[in-house]
Amino acid sequence: MQDIQLQEIWKSYDRKLEEQLVFNRKNASDITKMKVKSELTSMRPIKIFTVLLGILWIIFLDVLVINLLPIGNLFFLISAGFISLVNKIAVGIYLYQLILIYVVNINRPVMSTQKKIAGLTTSTLWVTRILMLQLPFWTTFFLNSSWIGSANPFFWGIQALITLAFAAVSIWLFINIRYENRDKPWFKFLFGSYEWTPIMKAQEMLVQIKDYEKLEPIITN
Amino acid sequence: MSKENESFLSSIESNKGIIYKVANSYCKDADDRADLVQEIILQLWKAFPSFQPDYKLSTWMYRIALNVAISAYRKASNRCQIYQPLSETAIYLAEDKSLANDNRDLLQSLIRELKEVDKALILLYLDGYLYSEIGEILGISESNVATKLSRIKQQLKQKITSY
Numbered sequence: 001m002q003d004i005q006l007q008e009i010w011k012s013y014d015r016k017l018e019e020q021l022v023f024n025r026k027n028a029s030d031i032t033k034m035k036v037k038s039e040l041t042s043m044r045p046i047k048i049f050t051v052l053l054g055i056l057w058i059i060f061l062d063v064l065v066i067n068l069l070p071i072g073n074l075f076f077l078i079s080a081g082f083i084s085l086v087n088k089i090a091v092g093i094y095l096y097q098l099i100l101i102y103v104v105n106i107n108r109p110v111m112s113t114q115k116k117i118a119g120l121t122t123s124t125l126w127v128t129r130i131l132m133l134q135l136p137f138w139t140t141f142f143l144n145s146s147w148i149g150s151a152n153p154f155f156w157g158i159q160a161l162i163t164l165a166f167a168a169v170s171i172w173l174f175i176n177i178r179y180e181n182r183d184k185p186w187f188k189f190l191f192g193s194y195e196w197t198p199i200m201k202a203q204e205m206l207v208q209i210k211d212y213e214k215l216e217p218i219i220t221n
Numbered sequence: 222m223s224k225e226n227e228s229f230l231s232s233i234e235s236n237k238g239i240i241y242k243v244a245n246s247y248c249k250d251a252d253d254r255a256d257l258v259q260e261i262i263l264q265l266w267k268a269f270p271s272f273q274p275d276y277k278l279s280t281w282m283y284r285i286a287l288n289v290a291i292s293a294y295r296k297a298s299n300r301c302q303i304y305q306p307l308s309e310t311a312i313y314l315a316e317d318k319s320l321a322n323d324n325r326d327l328l329q330s331l332i333r334e335l336k337e338v339d340k341a342l343i344l345l346y347l348d349g350y351l352y353s354e355i356g357e358i359l360g361i362s363e364s365n366v367a368t369k370l371s372r373i374k375q376q377l378k379q380k381i382t383s384y
Binding site: 003006007009010012013014016017018019020021022023024025027028029031032034106107108109110111112113114117205208209212215216218219 | 226229230233234237238241242259262263264266268271281284285287288289291292310311312313314315324325328329336337338339341347348349356357358359360361362364365368369374377378381
């Protein structure tokens, strides 16, 4: 088959559309009066809510750590401090996403625009990975240094096992929550829900863009 | 109706084929397609004030329509929750029957099977755009357009021939 035949088929499709395609002016005019609610703008409220919630949580943790610094025990200060740090990074990424939402312009070339939008969506995966790192610190914040000498060795044994297990799981998840593992049963179990589908599809888009970039860099203007 | 609104609607009317073809290539389902047509028109309207008259209207429309279609496909199954659905669509086929023709249907379905960016590339090529124009819409170099296009065409031709 020649190129020209491919184009001929398309031209015949074009001719049919020319004959049958109807433009309803009233409906089109109604659309221009609608409130703009695109995919991007629909992402905005949930991200703003998450950022606000995150900031409140960080403030709460930091106030607690600062106020308990002179009297608090080491376990609590280190645990709460680390949880706060991890959450600060996550909120930082969310803020970056919000900024990106405002700067994405669909007037720009398709590849660079899609790269931004897909990058924006997939950075949620990064937030999830980073948040996993706080897991072991949730098993240590209530411990007291004064128990070290007095508490039952059996208690410390169990505690160490739990903390080590959580640490191992959190590091494993941090390393393995990646697009490449999307088909693994554990990944589908954790992220198989409907909300994660756009993130996986956005990652597919980044793979497609990378495939084009292999030949030559994409043009942004 | 304002002058800007009139001018916008006329622009859409004269380029309705672009909107329909993009929506039809990215959405097989009629309801999804109607939603996508609506979203494309909405985004075109939103971007219309920033349209530069020295720019080719159809090129500008294609760029926005493709950006909207590719972004929207990720949310395909809940698109109706995002938009305020209208009772009827703005651009549709007069007779609600397929444009029955074996080769046309086959080409349509093969295009729908392509990856999102490849689909955009072949749509622009089949619509007669020059490599430089395709590069401008997609934001890739002419040589990149040529290389990729040659592979996609080959792929399509092989599949059509094998049917």
